[in-house]
Amino acid sequence: MGPRILIVEDEEPLTLLLRYNLEAEGYEVDSVSRGDEAEIRLREQLPDIVLLDWMLPGLSGIELCRRIRVRPETERLPVIMLTARGEEGDRIRGLSTGADDYIVKPFSVPELLARVRALLRRTKPGHVATLLRAGDMELDRETHRVRRAGTELHLGPTEFRLLEFLMQSPGRVFSREHLLNAVWGHDVYIDERTVDVHVGRLRKAINLPQLPDPIRTVRGAGYSFDETFARAEATASAGR
Amino acid sequence: MGPRILIVEDEEPLTLLLRYNLEAEGYEVDSVSRGDEAEIRLREQLPDIVLLDWMLPGLSGIELCRRIRVRPETERLPVIMLTARGEEGDRIRGLSTGADDYIVKPFSVPELLARVRALLRRTKPGHVATLLRAGDMELDRETHRVRRAGTELHLGPTEFRLLEFLMQSPGRVFSREHLLNAVWGHDVYIDERTVDVHVGRLRKAINLPQLPDPIRTVRGAGYSFDETFARAEATASAGR
DNA sequence: TTTGGGGTGTCATTTAATTGTCATCCAACT
DNA sequence: AGTTGGATGACAATTAAATGACACCCCAAA
Structure with a gap:
């Protein structure tokens, strides 16, 4: 446990x-x-x-x-x-x-x-993963850096936490409400649509041209970090 | 139980x-x-x-x-x-x-x-199945994905819930009224025939060529997820 | 203190997918 | 054959998501 x-x-x-x-x-x-x-x-x-x-x-x-x-x-x-x-x-x-x-x-x-x-x-190093990796994306909690296929990306604090949260459970779909709770905090009275806007900003920030979008919109349900993407090898450059 | x-x-x-x-x-x-x-x-x-x-x-x-x-x-x-x-x-x-x-x-x-x-x-993890499987069909509640014989399918929200509900009790026949309650929610004032249409759409979405239809129409009674189908091995590709 | 930036939350607008209903066609049952 | 219930394709209305613009706010540099 x-x-x-x-x-x-x-x-x-x-x-x-x-x-x-x-x-x-x-x-x-x-x-x-x-x-x-x-x-x-x-x-x-x-x-x-x-x-x-x-x-x-x-x-x-x-x-x-x-x-x-x-x-x-x-x-x-x-x-x-x-x-x-x-x-x-x-x-x-x-x-x-x-x-x-x-x-x-x-x-x-x-x-x-x-x-x-x-x-x-x-x-207790080792107890907590500091580096989240999925597909060609890397998110380092310690240094607060995010890389996509090697290139460093710039995210605002909220986008960072949002991505961090989504990457924590690849594949799992979260409702806007759930995301608000988890990323913004419990007591906030923020419009659910605001999540859309931030997802949009996150997408803009992480989607370099030519690369697929790792964030999946599930109509009527919410968003998730695409687990197919997460499982894919980071073959972008090193075509192993 | x-x-x-x-x-x-x-x-x-x-x-x-x-x-x-x-x-x-x-x-x-x-x-x-x-x-x-x-x-x-x-x-x-x-x-x-x-x-x-x-x-x-x-x-x-x-x-x-x-x-x-x-x-x-x-x-x-x-x-x-x-x-x-x-x-x-x-x-x-x-x-x-x-x-x-x-x-x-x-x-x-x-x-x-x-x-x-x-x-x-x-x-109580383990008490609740997140993955519904029946025959060669898989429905994952967590990722909101549906697969048939390995291929990913696209369903609208309503079709998803409908399939989810039917797969929950394979073999059991549900009246249109019951389906409206369970899938759409009570208080709705929707025509019963609308269920037909959605079943039709669901069928179109999940029936890849060559594969049998897992949804059974029971004339005069309603619809059910075919339990023969559900019990059948998923032999589609791996002819075990 | 003032002045720029980010960075945020909200809105109005645009775009796209989904839905409910109908009219029509078809199949099954009597 | 006639009747009843189900399937289907078309359509318009509805709803949900993406997007772009904007007004704040906070903070740091000047």
């Missing part, structure tokens, strides 16, 4: 939102609502990463983080701190308690996912 | 409509009309998914959903909320009570079925 994540957070709805999204990305999620519970849970089983609320009943997030750093077994356990705006005081202060990263609430879901991925990549 | 679904809904006709359609898809359906009854039923037997009306006598859907999330046994039970337009307030609000998805009434039956399938796929 995917990497394991422990959420330590006392706001029930937020926990659910996180769980929902993380599980959708293939993580195994466990959650507790109190700091002291978390400490116990951490003795039972070590997750690959911890999402830790700053303010917690039982044992504050800051204190818990310190304790995590003290125990040898958890010394290097990746921790992302969740803080409400205003609580942080300073970025430095957050990191100085020993967290590896921290996010200010309210945050967008895609952003959180990106941070989790980034942190896992840093700490 | 198929996955079990518990419907918690006080509008009798809606319950029947749901039951009828879900059973046609191979689910085992159980239903109660009050929130408190539902709680009891959930102690007896856990379904694989719950359809929960927002407004309920006895115990509101929202409250019931909260309670479901609190009990460890049902903590991760997939819940789809049914709300009347206007009641929802906000998508977030719906999801923040802990529902995994929510649908605004009035909804189309095919849409509901799609959501149920999607949720089951997320939570």
Whole structure:
């Protein structure tokens, strides 16, 4: 199974939102609502990463983080701190308690996912693929670069995430709604047709002359990254 | 048997409509009309998914959903909320009570079925077949592709859903009325003869030369996906 | 602070595919 | 042969997607 994540957070709805999204990305999620519970849970089983609320009943997030750093077994356990705006005081202060990263609430879901991925990549290379390849396309999450048949392409941030998301599951068709959730974030109130426009822009950006369009429109359903294309050898130049 | 679904809904006709359609898809359906009854039923037997009306006598859907999330046994039970337009307030609000998805009434039956399938796929992979195969035909719900003896076919959205529905129960004969409900959705005021036309189009799309017609017309009754065909080996090319 | 860029979301417009209905033809059943 | 129900081709209306234009907004450079 995917990497394991422990959420330590006392706001029930937020926990659910996180769980929902993380599980959708293939993580195994466990959650507790109190700091002291978390400490116990951490003795039972070590997750690959911890999402830790700053303010917690039982044992504050800051204190818990310190304790995590003290125990040898958890010394290097990746921790992302969740803080409400205003609580942080300073970025430095957050990191100085020993967290590896921290996010200010309210945050967008895609952003959180990106941070989790980034942190896992840093700490457990191999657990997370940094390079997505499909056909003659390459997308590097780390360097944020996209290449088609060798040539470097320029994509805006949204197009990048859109392509990244589609390439993650080649062949699978996603509805506009699904794409909005996954690429833009849950709470946005954006017109579904906007997805069309971005797909259009993405296409314009990645379709060099002579090359086939890797993005498939499925009328009445949504869009997908063409899996036939994905499976095809990148024979464009090196006619192997 | 198929996955079990518990419907918690006080509008009798809606319950029947749901039951009828879900059973046609191979689910085992159980239903109660009050929130408190539902709680009891959930102690007896856990379904694989719950359809929960927002407004309920006895115990509101929202409250019931909260309670479901609190009990460890049902903590991760997939819940789809049914709300009347206007009641929802906000998508977030719906999801923040802990529902995994929510649908605004009035909804189309095919849409509901799609959501149920999607949720089951997320939570109980393996329980739901994403690929329907019958004879030399393949229909992939995930990629929205249809193949006959290896060749990719092009179907319009309606033909796709029609084929999908028929392939779900090979051999079973469906009346035009039933097909209209299942494929187009209830409330539609469409002429029954229109089904003929679509079956015709579907046939044209899937019947490559030399190959037999998998769709059987039952005079006076309706149409069905031929079960003899379905059981036949896909011997088309590899004459095994 | 002002001034350019990107980069975004929305709209109106254009283009294309899909749909529902009809009239007509055909086959099966009596 | 007559009747009934199904198949089919044509057609117009509808709906969905692609496209181009535009107004913002945010940020960085001047």
